[in-house]
Amino acid sequence: MARIAFVLPVRGGSGGAHSVVQEVTALRALGVEARVLVNRANAPQFAAAYDRFAWVAEGGMGVFDGPKDLALLAAEAEVVIGTTNTSVHSISEALLTMRNSAIRTGYYVQDYEPLFYAAGTSEHQLAVASFALLPNCVYFAKTSWLTGIVQAAHGLDAVRVVPSIDHGLYGPAPRSPGRRVVVAMVRPATPRRAPRRTLKLMARLAAGEFGDVEVVGFGADAEEMEQAGLVTPEGVRMLGRLRQQDVAALMRAADVFLDLSDYQAFGRTAAEAMACGCVALAPRLGGAPDFIADGVSGFLVDTTDADAVAAALRSILSLSESELRAMRYAGLEAVAGFTPVRAAMSEMRALGLA
Amino acid sequence: MNVIDPVAANQGDITGRVRLEQSEDGARLTGWALGEADVPGEPPEIAIQVPGLGLRTLAAWPLAPDAEALPDGACGFTWHLPSSVRDGVPRELRVWNLATGLELAGSPIAVGRGAAVQANEAEAPLARWDAPLTGHVSAGDPVELAPGLFVAAEPPARSLRYELVVGDPMTADTAPERGIRILADAPSGRIALHFPLAPLMPTIEDTPALLQLRAWLPQATQRAMQAQAELWLMVFRFGGFEKLRRLRRVRVFRRPSLITAQITLSEEDFAAGALWLGVEALNARGLAAMPPRIVAPAGSSAAGMEDQRLHSAFDALAELVRVHGEAAMPTHALLPAMPPAAGQSPCVAAGDAHPFTQVILPVYNGDDIVRGCLRALRAAGTGPFQVLIVDDGSRGFTAEMLRREVAGDPRFILHRRDTNRGYTKSINEAVALTQAPWVVVLNSDTVVPHGWLDRLHAAARARPGTGMVGPLSNAATWQSIPEVKRPDGSWSVNDMIEPEHLDAVQRLLDEVSTREYPEFPVLNGFCTLIARTVLDRIGAYDEEAFPMGYGEETDLCLRARRAGFRLTLADDAFVYHHKSLSFGAAGRSPLTRAGGLEMTNKHLGVNIAALERTMQSCPALVRVRARMLDRLKEIS
Incomplete structure (x- = not known):
């Protein structure tokens, strides 16, 4: 069977890393010899973060230190896949050290990373250059927004693959009637996740502007909030950084999840919230329209328009119990197909291996 | 950016207004103007008289109906000041509405040093350039090219060619700014430029400050050319440079990129001697850079995108989309709403006649x-x-x-x-x-x-x-x-x-x-x-x-x-x-x-x-x- 190596030079823990690890697990279950290649500096944390996957300790994780090391590991694979812009640069440098390499390359575009940096900066150029490095590369991404951006900005065909979420962790549960619970994630260190906008709306919610609701936040501990100069609004219950299973439990108990990011290339947390039976409000700009039909399986909004956000929130909170239930079901159905096996199959097809 | 100044709209006989705006990509004239009264909806032409450069004409464009504070039928226009007008020479620009023959309110507009041209606060060392504009020096220990600028390169490079650079060489679109470009006769383990921090001291003495400079590689010899680079805090004492600490490791490319580093100076730093910034490219054939300056940190905003970096990042994305798709796209389904791109129409003559x-x-x-x-x-x-x-x-x-x-x-x-x-x-x-x-x-x-x-x-x-x-x-x-x-x-x-x-x-x-x-x-x-x-x-x-x-x-x-x-x-x-038959090899x-x-x-x-x-x-x-x-x- 095919040998696929995902170059993942991260510590692990992020949504993107989770999905790659899940998909590698699924690929291996399908008989594909899939591995992740992690740089030496991040390897110990990565191994610890994913020690529940047996393959991590059984040769499924390769460790490299520099381009020559990576080239040796890459030479054992048929396809080497970059998962971040820096990993694409690492692959390119590794290929330069190899003679007559017949290795194929892929770029799993998990976000359009040039948007992470101001234009003109060294980091921005590095991210843009990642789309000009790999010869005969297969580009794939999990939303039509991402594939569209890669095509529109770089004239490169990109294949849309199926996203995956961990349905073993994120699943629905019966909800007790009563006061509605609105949950939002606050990420002080990531401005595009709009922590200030989110806190502002949470403050309005907690003050009762949208009715009697319970408002819960997560994603930042008190120290992070203080460092960023942010204050938890009165009446908001801030739970700090949560483990995945605690996020899932919170979503199962909540009615509404708010993602007011400037844009979302995919919208993983919204999809996971929907898998738990939460109704999600997500940015229209980005990948969420792939799985949220506005007003049917969730809500889409121009998050930079405060009035539009407020109007959408009023719509959600004015839904009757039966309307809310119908929307929950539609949301559950919309993300039910986001399984690691389907994701793995779609990646194999994108790479011409299935 | 809103190009319209609602103030003074509907005032008397004014048939348009112009003002000077500074933007990230230079200075520009923007404003509004009314077309001829008997040809409703026809955008007027605008004439800009530039001493020494003659008359520029451009067509205004219809404004969206939500430009509330403007008279009905008002059209917008924008004219980016070309680099030839941003040379620091004081000039008076006069702007006319050709449909009405009237000079616009706000005209004449003075441009020149202190108006359209923003001086680089750290330019002083290169402003006092007293070496030839281009020449050669030996590689090895740091060599002072001009007051406040040293270059150095490790072997095997033996000789360095230097050249004074004016303006951003890759965009030709910034205010005049001086930099230096050095090219070695062979790749060097470390090729370095040293700039004094003294001109920036008043702004970095007390608090952590963001230091920014523009650096690039002077020659393209491979695809997606890049090199590792380092920023060092250095001290000049006893007739030589010593490295105090590394501020950043980044990549430099053929195209100039902005490199930012946070700098906090301690008592010991000040006591060490005269502080300098070293920019070093590793395993490179050359290096070019503009002097450092102090910039404000990217903030977050209550309106629009909260991540302020996204404005320029989406603009850069839109540029690439224009190149691969339709250049004059008004909107794009995958992008946030954008202002009009070029924002200025070339002059076209009416009827079948062509303009001069x-x-x-x-x-x-x-x-x-x-x-x-x-x-x-x-x-x-x-x-x-x-x-x-x-x-x-x-x-x-x-x-x-x-x-x-x-x-x-x-x-x-x-x-x-x-x-x-x-x-x-x-x-x-x-x-x-x-x-x-x-x-x-x-x-x-x-x-x-x-x-x-x-x-x-x-x-x-x-x-x-x-x-x-x-x-x-x-x-x-x-x-x-x-x-x-x-x-x-x-x-x-x-x-x-x-x-x-x-x-x-x-x-x-x-x-x-x-x-x-x-x-x-x-x-x-x-x-x-x-x-x-x-x-x-x-x-x-x-x-x-x-x-x-x-x-x-x-x-x-x-x-x-x-x-x-x-x-x-x-x-x-x-x-x-x-074309000769050799044209277009197979x-x-x-x-x-x-x-x-x-x-x-x-x-x-x-x-x-x-x-x-x-x-x-x-x-x-x-x-x-x-x-x-x-x-x-x-x-x-």
Whole structure:
């Protein structure tokens, strides 16, 4: 069977890393010899973060230190896949050290990373250059927004693959009637996740502007909030950084999840919230329209328009119990197909291996 | 950015208002103006009088109905100050509404030092430059090139060539700023530039500050060229430099990039001696940089995108989308709402007349072919035009022939240089000598038919937002007709077409063309009509990256599309192009030949192969070619 190596030079823990690890697990279950290649500096944390996957300790994780090391590991694979812009640069440098390499390359575009940096900066150029490095590369991404951006900005065909979420962790549960619970994630260190906008709306919610609701936040501990100069609004219950299973439990108990990011290339947390039976409000700009039909399986909004956000929130909170239930079901159905096996199959097809 | 100043709208007899704005990409005039009262909805033309540069005209555009505070029918306009106006010389610009004949409120506008030009606060060391503008020094220990600037390079580099750089060499679009470019005779383990921090001290003494500088590699020798670079805090004491600590590790590229580092100075740092910033490129052949400055941290905003970096990042994304798609797209489904791209329309004359057009004809030797070109130009003109012949150091007999040919015809002006400066520099020199709202850069091995300028301008008129227009030809890569390539894959020169067939081919094209005026991503540089507004907005050809040509026209096209100008093909215009049979070696495109490395490095992320596919499959051209071949078969 095919040998696929995902170059993942991260510590692990992020949504993107989770999905790659899940998909590698699924690929291996399908008989594909899939591995992740992690740089030496991040390897110990990565191994610890994913020690529940047996393959991590059984040769499924390769460790490299520099381009020559990576080239040796890459030479054992048929396809080497970059998962971040820096990993694409690492692959390119590794290929330069190899003679007559017949290795194929892929770029799993998990976000359009040039948007992470101001234009003109060294980091921005590095991210843009990642789309000009790999010869005969297969580009794939999990939303039509991402594939569209890669095509529109770089004239490169990109294949849309199926996203995956961990349905073993994120699943629905019966909800007790009563006061509605609105949950939002606050990420002080990531401005595009709009922590200030989110806190502002949470403050309005907690003050009762949208009715009697319970408002819960997560994603930042008190120290992070203080460092960023942010204050938890009165009446908001801030739970700090949560483990995945605690996020899932919170979503199962909540009615509404708010993602007011400037844009979302995919919208993983919204999809996971929907898998738990939460109704999600997500940015229209980005990948969420792939799985949220506005007003049917969730809500889409121009998050930079405060009035539009407020109007959408009023719509959600004015839904009757039966309307809310119908929307929950539609949301559950919309993300039910986001399984690691389907994701793995779609990646194999994108790479011409299935 | 809102281009409209609602203040003073509806005041008395004011038929428009103008003001000066500073933006990240330079200074610009913006404002609004009313059209003629008896032609409602017709945007007025705006005239800008620039001392020393003549009159610039541009068309205003209708404003969205939500511009509430403005009178009904108000139109907007924007004019980016070209670098020639941002040279620090005080000037008074006067702005007129040509529809009403009235000077706009706010005019005249003073530009000059302290107004349009923002001095770099750390420029002092390079402002006191007292070395030659270019020269050589030995590599090794740090050498002081000028007060406040040291260079150094580790072996095996032995010699360093240095050059003073003015302005951003890759964009030609920033206020004058001085930097230094050094190139070693061999790759060096570390090649370094040292700038004093003394000029920045008042702003970094107390608090952590963000230090920013622009750095780049001076030469492209491979695809997606990059090198590791480091920023060091250094101290100068006992006659030498010592490294105190590394501030950052980053990558530098061929294209200048901004490098930012946070710096906090302790008591010990101040006590150590005079503090300097070292910029070092590792395993590189050269390094170029502008002096450091202090910048404010990127903030977050209550309105619009919370992540302020996204504004410029989405703008940069939109530029790439324009290059690969439609240059003048008003909106895009995948992008947030954007302001109009170029925001200024080139001047077009009403009716069938074309506006005054200056033709730049670079000549370097050649006799019969150049003579044929000149005679065709003389016979082909139907409207106001002037030909500026730039003789780039031709041999005596060519120079004499040129003098003879143009003698007595005031429409032809001869500009001669005794030494050959190279194609790009001579065109830029000529562009600086012209003032017309449109110029044509025309190769001297062409033959133009009667009415050629009318046809090129008709294409510009047909597709609003056009900044550049190219005709079809027998030998112009993707603009060639009837055949593009030979059976062996090399570019066809359609050698069945001779110069004497020109009128017949044009008549045939008149017959078969449906005048669709398709948008093209890149135009062949053999004959290009260019709007003055394009040159004002994006600068002229890039002499630094393409001194001898081979890519400069593609670069200009890409920069124009990035800025939102359409490139339009006049699919009813034919210009004959002499080409040697060696033109177009099999399997290679001019876009990927010499200069290709500079091009791909300058336009990182642009997919030239994808642009070629767009040109190859252009439906309008496919139809023209098919109809032409059919007609040729009928005739034969």
